[in-house]
Amino acid sequence: MKAPVSWIKEYVDVPEGTTTDDITRRLTMTGLKLEAVHSPGAAITGPLVIGRVLTKEPEPQKNGKVINWCTVDVADANDTGEPQGIVCGAHNFEVGDLVVVVLPGAVLPGDFAISARKTYGHLSAGMICSARELGIGDDHDGIIVLPADAGVPGQDAREVLGLDEEIIEFEVNPDRAYGLSLRGIARDVAVSVEGASNFRDPALRQTPAANDAGYPVVLADTAGCPVFVARKVTGFDPAAPTPAFIADRIAAAGMRSISLAVDVTNYVMLETGRPIHGYDADKLTGPIVVRRAVAGEKLTTLDGVVRELSAEDLVVTDDSGIIGLGGVMGGETTEMSETTTSIVVESAHWDAVSMFRTGKRHKISSEAGKRNERGVDPTICEAAADRVVELLVAHGGATADPGVTVVGTPPAQPTITVAGDKAARVSGMEISEQTAVEALRAVGCEVTGTGTLSVVPPPWRPDLTDPQDTTEEVIRLVGYDKVPSVLPVPPAGRGLTRAQQLRRRFSRVVAAEGFTEVVTFPFVGDADFDQMRVPADDVRRKALRLENPLSSEAPLMTTTVLAGLLRTAGRNVGHGLSSFGIYETATVTVPRGGATRILSVDHGPSADEFAALQAGLPAQPFHLALVGVGAAEEAGWWGEGRTADWADAVDAVRVVADSVGIDLAARGVDHAPWHPGRCAELSVDDTVIGHAGELHPKVCEAYGLPRGSVAAEVDLDVLIERGVHLRPAPTFSTHPVAKEDVALVVDAAVPAAEVEAALREGAGPLLESIRLFDVFTGEQIGQGRKSLAFALRFRAADRTLKEGEASAAREAAVSLAAERTGAVQR
Template structure:
């Protein structure tokens, strides 16, 4: 909502403290009462001589491809009092929307327009142009740039008058972002009321006008669906001068609010909409056929709207009809058949209240958002139509020389807000502060409530507030509390953190999750938050079998994206999409991780029960609710592509491989305090020959390795992309708070190289050596794998480094060697290993 600050200030009875109220002070006041200010923009700045001019002569220059005019413009009284000729200037102009005698705005040499546009005398098109005739956009008044700004005749302006003062170019425009529950703020009336509350000054209500009693009907009206149209009011104005221009002050306010001036009748309806918040529509009475009927559309009906588009109507659409059929799409756009035109002198003004949900659906169905529908969607004051019509009719009478028809048709009985009873001290208890006596009553009266003070049965004081007609959102005591706290200022509410009870803090699972996240980040992985919804097509790209459990997903009823309507059963789709996006933007070496929930529906899903909100659900209801929810375990996953170690002066880079994905799983296991077993695995979307199954305590918890080439190709990923995913909730919770045990005695380091069949997994050989080494074996690591003729076909050599240490003494070489020989003997017995010569 855009509105000039000067217009807002005119609706307030400002005290001495606010006589020189600035635009920034207005913005700060709005923020204090909980409204979001998008922008405060000052018009201009415009400096130098910018004056009103009268076009005295126009010479058409026809030798150019586009229209060019050489204009003589009167810009002031004669410099010499004895001279009868006024001061003039000559200007080159390409606009054609003005004629001789029109009043225009002229920027003379030396003036500077908004954007730093300096005006100077210059020669162009074979003439010397001494100034510029300005458009509204060039003056900063709006976006209209189809032609220059022509001031209406009859304005108290003469050639040579200061246009900066006349046009109000020192004004400011404030733009606010309004929430849907603040529909009344889509008007000067509503915003001025909020500003009056913020500044504690009196509001001059523009809707507080005397509405005379109707003397009969204006136009017969029939409403067939009172729910669709709770109120429909029309007023007729005759004898309107169709050539009467819109007054400049109305045009200016419309332009600054972002609305284009069209004609006097249309401009007045738009102006009243901005002023009071009541959208209106004008009909040419001569084009109406009989009375008006408000009804829902019938199948097959069509309507040509004001934009000359024929629209197929839906049975849910609300229509305004006469005897010829539909003449308007209610609350959205009028019909072309009854449009007010340049020759219209007899006008019927309509102000109605429409069902907000129906208007919202019609706007989306026909893709026709408008200023009127924006207000109807957010609820319009049902008591406002008669006052709005009276205001518009009087403006037409004043500026269009029309006559107001004595009749007025008012059909409908809209529902007004019900009284709300609230304990007097409820705002104090909610805010945790004792407000001064009378604050609650005064704040509720400020927003328009009628307030009575009484006593409840238990003797406690209560407030009975009847909300104003424009506040349909005030339905319960909590709504009244919010208004009192909002207007008193949220900053007055004390902010006190509650004391943490003893024994509280992070759970063991939360601490483990943080350790895992920190460990991966410390080893170069970057955490991302991928999209949690997936498309069913991703399972085909993964090569999953039709009966794979990961294909059984939970469907989202109202997805953000229609093609992604399933909750993910694995973290890999989102991570791989992040890889693809980053690679497309130039990244090459990626190490990403994510810790999050997946959704695993049960094989036999329990239907979700319907539980009321009047009372607390029973234990049986809660148990049924939990049984109906799908499993949502926490997984951790990583993806790698490109170089794990970058190249540099130290040597070539080290590309990421399946071993890095396995190592990421080991990092997770180490942070969780569990021992991970790595075995050969086979699970899509991993490559069957480069996939490891991850187990803890003999129970599988995840997989790691290189993705299948077909998956990489289908998803557009770099070659040799690797991934790991592990179910974090399957890992046993281990409280890792041990005191480190450090032996003061030196270790004994020994190496051993064993020749085994190539099919023997290195992980199994490692476990055998670890078990055979006994308690003295502190650590072992595989540091070399060798194949070749020297060890025979089908064989490979695995070289290990073993570290032995005793906790209570200096270990001898003989003891370490004996432990090593025991480990080698166990490997020979179980895997046929032999020492490499």
């Protein structure tokens, strides 16, 4: 919303010396946030004066263009007192007219410097200006012709054109619709700027009483349109120009001047906040009726679009059919035009929810719709209509019809009960009950009672509906800047929880393995599961659907972090990265089948309500997902590089688990989106926590990744629950180590992890470490067999091992491996 400062001051007195900065600072603190301060003449420097055209000589040119060689009286503004010779290409002025002249030495918007120069055979010393050249309008073909009484030649034109006017642009939140009017802004100035007083409400006026002689109106839907006021004027001159003060002000507010009839309705809307619509009375047939549309009915709106209506749309009709979308946009059949001489003025109150839905449904955004969908004062319909009639009569030569139609009554305001000390308790400030009452009355509320207050909000504040709203009003007027900043004192000995500390540990460990953290949106669609080749009956497809998703392509809360991570990996490959690792730790959403509930915010939930609420919430386990692409080790002078493979993904998860003292078991499975035969199922004590391995080639193709890319996803909550938070420092033995190697032949289907577990258990407490260093297959081993070579290291903490102790432990380990896995020593 743009509001000229002079227009604001027309409705409220501010102390002398109060600057625009003072006003905007206080309004920002009370809820009308400053967006910008504009000054139309800020980009114009140098002499800009009023001139009187003395001569105008048309001169045809060879290119078919006709220019005017003019002499213009600018008095002493040119330091000579002689008339100024200027070439002008416009033709909308005559000898004797007052025009705006910019003289050599001036600079116009766009850094356009003005100088005397020879053109069309003349020395043109300056320019006769159009609105566009001055940056105050869009009219370029015609220059500005000032009223005869605008001033005298040589006078500075800035004040006449309002170029020194400061225009405040506000960011108006949806709950503060009153801020979309000068009436609302001035009222906030009156209650927030220190020393401001004497607010003059432009909607407070004597209006003629309703009678039976007005244009007939029928409200068939009083819920959608509780109040409808109609006034009529006749004898209107459609050629009458819009007065400069109206045209200038609506232009300053960011609207375009169209015609007097339209400009007046826009002016009153900006002034009072009440949208007004005008009908060509000669095009109306029969009474005006407000009803809901019948599905399938059509209307051609003022923008020339044929719209198919919904049964939820509020429409205005007459005997000819639908003539407008109520409160949103009028129809083409009754549009005011350059021949309109009789006008029916509509000032109606519309249901805000219906206005919002109709606007969204038909993709119509208008200044009227913007106000109606946020809520407008329902009690000023008569005053707004009367103001429009007054301006049409004063400036358009019209005659007001004696008939006044007022149908319906404004909806009643709620009564809010609130404790007198609530604002003090919420804000932490010393706000007395008297201060709270004065603040509420200042914004127009009726307040009665002591201790417990009964508050009736003003009709222009539909956002005030409960005690929290009235409390906010008190605090904002006292001043958000006065709310004390008090930091809570944390109890001694506390800090991050165990879970928080472990989550940070996991993140550091993965980063140390060479992966870079990313953050992705937690939203997916069926296409994501398709690209990951997730089966139709997979539990991961049972995702929570959002009521109002950011994108129709991703309407589900994700059940896997890997979906977003694969998209990110593909995007990085598309930008030219060939080798990288990325990871993300985030919650996923797993529906539990319970019904969700929305509780009231005016009180805390009871124990039963809270339990029911918790039961309906989906589970949100904390997952780690990672993706590796390209080389695991780069080639260089140190040797050949190595491409990442499935084992790298498994090892990265093992390192994470090891950081909390957990050994993971792994076995081969087929699980999307991984490659069959190259996917490991990872578990802790028979509890599956996730999967890791090489991605399926079709998945790599779908996401634009190179074949052989690897990935993993695991549930970290299990590791947090079962892991060791504070691990004891390791002890080191100073005694020598005994090295033993063993090669065992097993079936190809036997996991190496099972063989390793059996060796570890069989070796006993002397075993310090075990490492698989070779896997061999070939004819020497036999079809369907493999050889696993392990390096075993034995050491005692308190002594040197005796001869035969290490070999005995080795034999015990091999024996147990043979018993459990069928291993045969090679």
